[in-house]
Amino acid sequence: MTTAPTISAARETIAIRSDNLCRHYRMGENVIRAVDGISVEVHSGEFVALLGSSGSGKSSMLNLIAGLDRPTAGSVVVQERDLAKLSREELAKYRLHVVGMVFQSFNLIPSMTIAENVELPLRFAEVERSRREALAMDALGRVGLRGRIHHRPTELSGGEQQRAALARALINRPQLLLADEPTGNLDSHTGIEIMDLIREFNQQMGMTVVMVTHERALAERYAERMISLADGKLIDDRPNTALAARTLEAQL
Amino acid sequence: MKISDLSELAVRNLRESVLRNSLTTVGISVGVASLVAMLSLGTGLQQMFTRRLEKSGLFNTIVVSSRREMRGMRRDNEQNGVNPAESRVLDESARQEMEKLANVVEAYPDIRFQTELRFQDKPHLTMVSALPQSAKSNDAFDGMQGNFFSSDTAPEAILQKSFAEELLGKTPPLGAPEPNVADLAKPLLGKELTMVYPQRESAVQPLLRPSDPGSNQNLAGASYSVISREQKLKIVGVSDLDPESMRGPMRGKLFIPLKLAESLHVMQQADLRDISHAGDEPVYGSISVRVKDPSQVKGVEDAIKSMGFSTFSILDASRSMQQVFKVLFAFLGIFGSLALTVASIGIVNTLVMAILERRREIGIMKAIGASDADVKKLFFAEAGAMGVLGGVVGVVFGWAIGQVINFGTNIYLKRQSIPPEHFWAVPWWLAVFAIIFALIVSLVSGLYPASRAARLDPVQALRYE
DSSP, rough: OHHHHHHHTTTTEEEEEEEEEEEEEETTTEEEEEEEEEEEEEEEEEEEEEEOTSSSSSHHHHHHHHHHSOOEEEEETTTTTGGSSSSSHHHHHHHHTTTOOOOOOOOOTSOHHHHHHHHHHHHHOOOOOOHHHHHHHHHHHHHGGGGGSSOOOOGSOHHHHHHHHHHHHHHTOSSEEEEEEETTTSSSHHHHHHHHHHHHHHHHHHHEEHHHHHHHHHHHOSSSEEEETTTEEEEEEOOOOHHHHHHHHOOO | OHHHHHHHHHHHHHHTTTHHHHHHHHHHHHHHHHHHHHHHHHHHHHHHHHHHHHTTTTSEEEEEEEOOOOOOHHHOOOSSSGGGGGOOOOOOHHHHHTSSSTTTEEEEOOOEEEEEEETTTTTEEEEEOOOGGGGSSSSGGTTOOOOOOOSSSOOOEEEEEHHHHHTOOOOOOOTOOOOHHHHHHHHTTTTTEEEEEEEEEEEEEEOSOTTTTTOOGGGGOOEEEEEEEEEEEEEEEEEEOOTTSSGGGGSSEEEEEHHHHHTTTTTTTHHHHTTTTOSOBOSSSSEEESSSSGGGGGHHHHHHHHHEEEEOOOOHHHHHHHHHHHHHHHHHHHHHHHHHHHHHHHHHHHHHHHHHTHHHHHHHHHHHOOOOHHHHHEEEEEEEHHHHHHHHHHHHHHHHHHHHHHHHHHHHHHHHTOOOOOOOOOOHHHHHHHHHHHHHHHHHHHHHHHHHHOOOOHHHHHOOO
16 A cells, blocks of 8 residues: 555644543533543554443543533633634634544534535535535545436435434534444444445545444444543543454455 | 635524524514605605695795886885885896796796676676796696687687676585586687777877976876777686685686787776886786706796896795605604614514524534634624615515505595505615615624624533534
């Protein structure tokens, strides 16, 4: 692979660094510690799975990295941006240009066609219409949806909707892909198709991937590194040796 | 986001819940329609009055009199300008000078004299007044029977209704209903009258001997004789004009063409007063100066004053009338805006509902990179689109209401045998104003919903199903 040296060079840099990251909610009298003092580093180009049962704080962690939420204490630095210090406006720009997100429930806008959904981030980025259409076609081609561009989300299967969501996530060429249970609403066969696409983005485009899942098997099959959370705390962080062995096997 | 993208997305979102949004838009258009209807009624009434007033000739006419005219004892005569005795004489050359002033349509002498008329060998005393051909379009002659003078020199006469009654011996007792003009005109039109009048004739030879020591040379031509003359006149019209109405030259009971009157050299009051005036040039008691537009009255009046004459116009009356219309306009506008205010509450309601409904959508947009400003602008654009659409529909609607009411009222007027009137006008500026006003009202209504949508927490919004 000719790109291997550059990707491995990129791996030297740190994409995400959280330092004693906390996100506490107040619920009446109780304080819920959704994220409670997590310090991790994720390198550029890494494929990381955030594992944990529901309520473990993995989604809250992802929202903090995505810049959708602000930490109560501690810091999260993504691509050298301290997210806690960004203004609302700067945070929106960060989400627009640095991050791509996919969700369990796809989150396509039902009143728009697939093409319009995919183009939407480009509208916020004030990209010319003709260029917008070309980029959307390109992204949709990449996920194999070129034939369905004028359909509305409800006319598509779950797998197709998630592909469209993936196309939307990568339209602005983000450095970071954040996936929140991307296969949660899909059958296992379709789930594998989606995961293969995400791995493709990770390997061919060098995107850093952080995937939240509660399925250990899925994480073992795709992630290079598995971080386990429970009650908002980091309980385990280790490389996926099984995957590394398989990759080595395949290369030999 | 770009304006084009904003409007595209806004229209798309409005189409998503067609019923609710179109009901809101109908609300705005009803508000705009009521505003347009009210203001166009105001405008129409104002235009109608202005039109009427222009036709009456009251507001574009300046009456010029000599400063030598002492009967009125006008204050400004005493206080300002030259001593009346030394001031200029209101003669033909002054008239011509006035006619040459900018914005002056015509300047004609007011010739009016009391004299005797013979009809079927019976004498009648009355006030004769001379009219220029331009008086034909004056609304004073709207209800006239017969025709206006065939030319400016024709030996023809138009009778005022009460004089026609007198000629026929039909003067109704006080309080009795007035006879119909048409009935009065029938036996009179085409008949002949004889006017007996005093003619002023310049003496061939000056009575004063120029060689006389101490005599004034200027008085050389100021001698004339008065001769009794007769002139036959054909009755061509009977007017139902009210003789008491304040209409300058129209204050008379019998009208004759102006040029004919001038050629008769009827002895005028000014002739006595200006006995010292030399020469044969006609001298007038007063001159009516008609200007193109009431707004030019002031300038022309000043110009004439600087020539050394006294002037009078009823411009002040028209100014206070405009004041009345301004108040009327404001009142109608306030009532019209009330409906629009109600409609604006509808916009707020619709948009707040839309936020609740599209909470998740707002969350998604924020997650994929929409800024607070983008979300805010989008809701603003939706409010604005409803406002503009409602405004345009409302203007058309308001115009249609006006047309229907105008039509209906004119049917009623016709039944009452009153000529139809156009009292409903939607000028272009009113249409543009109404649409812009609707836009502003809807944008103001969108302020709260838009900022609420922009402040929405994306994490919570995404959790919302």
